[in-house]
Amino acid sequence: MPDATATSRGLLLIISGPSGVGKTTIAHRVERALDAVFSISVTTRAPGPGDRPGVDYHFISEDEFAARRDAGDLLEWAQVFGHHYGTPRQPVEECLAAGRVMILEIDVQGAIQVKSRLPEAFALFILPPSEQVLLDRLRHRRRDDEAAIQRRFAKAKEEIARAKASGIYDAFIVNDDLERAVQEAIDRVQAELRRRQA
Numbered sequence: 594m595p596d597a598t599a600t601s602r603g604l605l606l607i608i609s610g611p612s613g614v615g616k617t618t619i620a621h622r623v624e625r626a627l628d629a630v631f632s633i634s635v636t637t638r639a640p641g642p643g644d645r646p647g648v649d650y651h652f653i654s655e656d657e658f659a660a661r662r663d664a665g666d667l668l669e670w671a672q673v674f675g676h677h678y679g680t681p682r683q684p685v686e687e688c689l690a691a692g693r694v695m696i697l698e699i700d701v702q703g704a705i706q707v708k709s710r711l712p713e714a715f716a717l718f719i720l721p722p723s724e725q726v727l728l729d730r731l732r733h734r735r736r737d738d739e740a741a742i743q744r745r746f747a748k749a750k751e752e753i754a755r756a757k758a759s760g761i762y763d764a765f766i767v768n769d770d771l772e773r774a775v776q777e778a779i780d781r782v783q784a785e786l787r788r789r790q791a
């Protein structure tokens with residue numbers, strides 16, 4: 594399959610981080626600041642109350658997911674909390690071919706796949722200031738019951754350890770203060786864009 598991403602002029606930006614760390618907010622602020630495009634993942638999980646179908650995710654069935662994966666339609670995919678998530682390949686290729694910044698908000702498993710296929714992808718990982726702060730934030734979201742919060746917390750600690758061990762992240766950004774973390778993410782991406790233009 595021809596791979597437009599391999600010769601593209603744009604920048605593929607991966608943003609990962611554990612649940613509750615504020616990565617979605619940071620990713621959307623980077624999107625606005627850099628006039629970037631946000632990749633809309635496909636997922637087999639059910640839409641939650643705050644989810645806008647077709648905007649936050651494309652919600653699809655397990656059968657459709659398997660068909661798209663097997664057809665090579667997904668740039669990467671992973672199973673998270675028992676559900677499948679994947680990045681549609683075509684919008685990424687189109688966006689990069691047009692020279693834009695494309696943001697993938699994906700987990701570490703997905704980021705490893707993308708980096709192995711497209712080593713020129715730039716990857717940021719958002720860290721909480723501490724484990725206790727992360728646990729407090731997961732509780733404050735009021736999205737889950739205590740058992741689910743504990744599962745997310747355990748998974749978050751595992752995700753951080755896996756990210757550090759993977760060696761694929763170009764920078765780790767601590768979200769101690771949202772404005773500062775957003776600015777650091779923007780600065781890092783702009784520095785990378787300048788480096789590539791030089």
Ligand code: 5GP
Pocket residue numbers: 609610611612634635638669670671673678679680698699700701702703704
């Ligand atoms: P949530 O269900 O809370 O929206 O997302 C759960 C996790 O799945 C998050 O860590 C999120 O970054 C990750 N995720 C969302 N979309 C994708 C995707 O397309 N690929 C991969 N690998 N992970 C994803």
